[in-house]
Amino acid sequence: MTSQVINIERRKYATGLFWQPVAGGQNARVLARNLSKFIPGHTGKYFMEYRSMVGVGGRAMGHRRRMPSAAAEVMEAFADYNSFLAAFAVRQGFYIVAARNGIIIQDRLIPDEASAKEVYEQFAGLPDWGRIVAPGHWDIPRSEEGVISETVSGEARYYLAPISKLGGIVFSAVIIIALFIGIFYVFREPIMNMTKARRIAAIDAEAAEAKREEQRRKMEERDTMLTAARIVPAIAPARVVMPYDNIPDLVQRAEQCHEAMVSLMQIIPGWTQVDVECGDGYATAHLHRRFGVITDVYTIVADRMHGVEITENSDSDLTLVLELDELPGQSRMSEQDVETAVRNINSAFQRMGHAAAVRRSVETVRGGGTTAVDVVLVSAASAMQPREFVEIFADYDGAVLSSVRWNAASRKWNYEVKIYVKQP
Secondary structure: OOOOEEEEOOEEEEOOOEEEEOOOOOOHHHHHHHHHHHOOOOOOEEEEEEOOEEEEEEHHHOOOOOOEEHHHHHHHHOOOOOOEEEEEEEOOEEEEEEEEOOEEEEEEEEOOHHHHHHHHHHHHOOOOOOEEEOOHHHOOOOOEOOOHHHHOOOOOOOEOEEOOOHHHHHHHHHHHHHHHHHHHHHOHHHHHHHHHHHHHHHHHHHHHHHHHHHHHHHHHHHHHHHOOOOOOOOOOOOOOOOHHHOEEOHHHHHHHHHHHHHHHOOOOOOEEEEEEEEOOOEEEEEEEEOOOOHHHHHHHHHHHOOOEEEEEEEOOEEEEEEEOOOOOEEOOOOOOOHHHHHHHHHHHHHHHOOOEEEEEEEEEEEOOOEEEEEEEEEEEEEOOOHHHHHHHHOOOOOEEEEEEEEEOOOOEEEEEEEEEOOOO
């Protein structure tokens, strides 16, 4: 496998980490252990906790303990940007790092320039990048040229640590044993005298305890004859509900989102629609004032948009909120494994000439322990309406339309799709 290590000012940095958001209250080391199955090699796995994410790497990729992460350092340098896409020329090839909504979605060293530019252009096709950095000779629109040594400060604060605690436990055990041996050597004479006295006292105590034990045994035999045995029924453990046990029909979900968004996109004189979004349980529309008045919005919503609530962010900024009905669901899961699904979905978008970010991930389920569920996450911008777009995933039973967003500036639909695939 290609080494995922770059040099910045004579210091080695880890790249190619597998990043995953950490849910509130979730143990980062436990999540890293679940994610480590995606990393080559059987031993030597490392992880790093950064902000609300955990990144996992391994010795097979060239990573070592206490090695800093290049992606974390670039995130610190670009802290003013919620989303960015950057490519840097380094001695080992080209390093590409990207973040969306504060989450690292790409962290990869590619030795070959043609392959690196192809991967970069796929991500560049997605909308709403806050900052774009690329080598000058790539001629990427709206990009600026950056130098990795000028971007990374060199004062690394985030390092890889071993996922397994075995080494630390063994070391601690050795120290404790050595400490006890030293104490015994210094106080061996008083300890031996104390032990001898205790053995004599123990012999007398054992004889007295034997008599008391015989009396207790006779009393227990009598109580057993007089008391009926009670049988306590076993309590069956609660069944863990998996996220793919209640998935609504994908087409029905797309039509629900489309109808709700069209309802919220009705024209209100004097107000401009910034974007409209359909998420989990709600659809929202964001409005900015041009010359209208707030009372006009309340009047039109009451007449034409039944069930819609209004949130006043300011006197010129409003949000319309529509609660969605819960759709019936059933247990669904795609029969393909995660790697096959990623490859086939990428191929489907390539045949269509559409850019898409397709990546594998893990969803953690709690209840009676912790279970990791393999999923495929797809992000794409398209001119296709929801009903047409979901046809791309017609062969995937475990597909969920997580969110749909219409952006008035780009006049495109932005889709987030999650697919539950066959579990190992």
